[in-house]
Amino acid sequence: MTTRRLIVPAKHVGLVLIGFVMLYPVLWMVASSLRPGDEIFRSSGLILDGLQTENYTEGWNALTPSFGTYLLNSAVLVLGCIVGNLVSCSMAAYAFARLQFTGKRWWFGIMLGTIMLPIHVIIVPQYVLFSNIGWVNTFLPLIVPKILATDAFFVFLMVQFIRGLPRELDEAARIDGCGHPRIFLRIILPLMTPALATTTIFTFIWTWNDFFSQLIYLTDPDMYTVPVALRSFVDSTVATSWGSQFAMSVVSLLPIFLAFLIGQRYLVKGIATTGGK
Amino acid sequence: MSALDELRQLRKGGAQVRKGDNRAAFWFLAPWFAGLLLITVGPVLASFALGFTKYNLIQPPKLIGFDNFARILSDSRLHNALRVTFTYVLVSVPLQLACALGVAILLNRGLRGLAFYRSAFYLPSLLGSSVAIAVLWTQVFGTDGLVNRVLGFFGVEGRGWISDPDTALSTLIVLNVWTFGSPMIIFLAGLRQIPEVYYEAAAIDGASRWARFRRITLPLLSPILFFNLVLQIIHAFQSFTQAFVVSGGTGGPSDSTMFYTLYLYQQGFSRFDMGYASALAWFLLLIIAAFTAINFWAARFWVFYDD
Numbered sequence: 001m002t003t004r005r006l007i008v009p010a011k012h013v014g015l016v017l018i019g020f021v022m023l024y025p026v027l028w029m030v031a032s033s034l035r036p037g038d039e040i041f042r043s044s045g046l047i048l049d050g051l052q053t054e055n056y057t058e059g060w061n062a063l064t065p066s067f068g069t070y071l072l073n074s075a076v077l078v079l080g081c082i083v084g085n086l087v088s089c090s091m092a093a094y095a096f097a098r099l100q101f102t103g104k105r106w107w108f109g110i111m112l113g114t115i116m117l118p119i120h121v122i123i124v125p126q127y128v129l130f131s132n133i134g135w136v137n138t139f140l141p142l143i144v145p146k147i148l149a150t151d152a153f154f155v156f157l158m159v160q161f162i163r164g165l166p167r168e169l170d171e172a173a174r175i176d177g178c179g180h181p182r183i184f185l186r187i188i189l190p191l192m193t194p195a196l197a198t199t200t201i202f203t204f205i206w207t208w209n210d211f212f213s214q215l216i217y218l219t220d221p222d223m224y225t226v227p228v229a230l231r232s233f234v235d236s237t238v239a240t241s242w243g244s245q246f247a248m249s250v251v252s253l254l255p256i257f258l259a260f261l262i263g264q265r266y267l268v269k270g271i272a273t274t275g276g277k
Numbered sequence: 278m279s280a281l282d283e284l285r286q287l288r289k290g291g292a293q294v295r296k297g298d299n300r301a302a303f304w305f306l307a308p309w310f311a312g313l314l315l316i317t318v319g320p321v322l323a324s325f326a327l328g329f330t331k332y333n334l335i336q337p338p339k340l341i342g343f344d345n346f347a348r349i350l351s352d353s354r355l356h357n358a359l360r361v362t363f364t365y366v367l368v369s370v371p372l373q374l375a376c377a378l379g380v381a382i383l384l385n386r387g388l389r390g391l392a393f394y395r396s397a398f399y400l401p402s403l404l405g406s407s408v409a410i411a412v413l414w415t416q417v418f419g420t421d422g423l424v425n426r427v428l429g430f431f432g433v434e435g436r437g438w439i440s441d442p443d444t445a446l447s448t449l450i451v452l453n454v455w456t457f458g459s460p461m462i463i464f465l466a467g468l469r470q471i472p473e474v475y476y477e478a479a480a481i482d483g484a485s486r487w488a489r490f491r492r493i494t495l496p497l498l499s500p501i502l503f504f505n506l507v508l509q510i511i512h513a514f515q516s517f518t519q520a521f522v523v524s525g526g527t528g529g530p531s532d533s534t535m536f537y538t539l540y541l542y543q544q545g546f547s548r549f550d551m552g553y554a555s556a557l558a559w560f561l562l563l564i565i566a567a568f569t570a571i572n573f574w575a576a577r578f579w580v581f582y583d584d
């Protein structure tokens with residue numbers, strides 16, 4: 001057993017080391033954003049002499065409108081996507097998990113197939129469609145697909161969850177004369193809150209981070225979301241002010257970090273049971 | 278059970294239709310049907326049709342036959358983009374999965390502080406696709422960046438990792454490997470499914486650590502490894518943000534970070550050559566489908582299913 005006594009501490013040393021190297025750049029970015037601008041190029045450590053918030057004020061007001069607008073835009077967009085996903089995906093999931101309808105296996109197979117369909121394949125005609133109906137520079141091209149349950153990953157996640165609920169519950173309700181809408185709303189939906197929480201957190205993080213479709217649909221600075229604004233800020237401040245770029249990067253990552261802290265239980269469970277995306 | 282297992286088992290067993298369920302299903306699936314038609318399948322078919330046209334959003338599409346597809350065969354910048362993308366996918370995915378599996382095995386079986394480590398390793402995979410991390414990467418691997426400063430500390434001369442065409446792609450590969458936390462969690466869940474008694478029995482028989490890994494862990498984990506491989510390959514083919522931000526939207530230096538998706542974006546949304554971009558989109562779909570098909574075919578030689 002002496003080898004075991006050596007192996008466990010060695011494991012811990014190794015894991016701490018790997019974790020430290022991985023997270024160091026992020027920690028350093030946070031530290032650097034709180035340093036005077038010119039010091040970023042000199043200091044590679046994490047210890048601060050004092051807290052300088054000038055990078056934050058400078059970055060916050062660097063673009064017009066200010067960063068507050070982009071945060072608000074992102075928040076509105078994220079909220080719309082969360083509501084859309086929760087409503088439409090749970091409805092579709094109920095049908096796939098509990099109803100027996102014609103061609104169910106076919107439709108289910110198609111649904112699973114669309115999980116793997118890259119957005120790049122459909123973005124061009126989708127853009128043509130949305131620009132023809134005047135939706136460019138609105139959040140509609142980003143929210144409406146969610147209302148139409150195109151995030152099949154979440155449908156699948158919820159199907160998995162509903163299948164795990166005891167069928168006796170809805171059988172009993174059916175005998176009592178409940179129709180499907182009532183069974184769904186009164187029995188299944190309240191029981192699937194963990195799956196709804198997972199969907200909420202993943203939708204939050206993925207929408208907040210999503211850059212490709214927001215870059216394409218939002219070209220008016222007033223409609224910029226955080227990632228699009230951050231990128232345009234980085235492009236405009238050629239080279240010099242790493243401090244304010246870091247500061248705004250930290251601001252943009254903060255909501256994700258908070259969502260991670262609050263919801264990590266649901267995140268881990270969500271990936272572990274569905275196999276992630 | 279993963280989406281892939283579901284697809285594999287789809288043929289098995291048939292459910293009967295229950296009275297009244299067709300009507301209910303129609304309403305419950307109405308949003309999904311609309312989405313499938315308008316947002317997914319419709320555009321897939323439309324992009325196929327647009328692939329045969331010249332279209333810049335202003336003038337109506339003009340039929341030009343197979344010109345766009347012929348252009349795919351002769352476009353040397355596209356061929357370079359394919360080379361860059363294949364390199365990225367084929368190098369970063371195996372590295373990422375090796376890290377994920379390695380760390381998952383270290384974490385498995387009652388190590389104290391598991392939850393803490395798991396969170397720490399998982400966090401980068403949530404941050405990795407953001408613009409902010411790409412900004413950080415630009416600094417860290419820049420000429421005056423953190424990496425060079427650490428190297429300088431050890432007396433090693435650095436270089437402009439991102440401004441040098443020979444190393445720019447490697448920095449993006451490092452970034453993708455950095456996000457191994459998400460497949461790691463899937464591996465951890467899979468490892469926990471392997472009954473402890475297998476290892477105990479093997480230990481009694483005197484099997485070495487390596488033999489236990491090779492003969493028990495690897496075969497029983499192979500469906501999950503396969504699942505991760507398929508999904509991460511598809512995922513890596515779609516990488517866009519990091520290359521776009523790090524190269525300032527150009528795919529440079531000298532097209533060394535020109536991902537396929539970035540080239541498609543430039544053709545479609547900078548030059549508004551929607552016809553060619555549609556043809557490129559379809560070609561991408563074919564490539565990903567081919568990779569996935571090869572994966573499924575190869576799976577019978579190494580993936581072990583219990584059922």
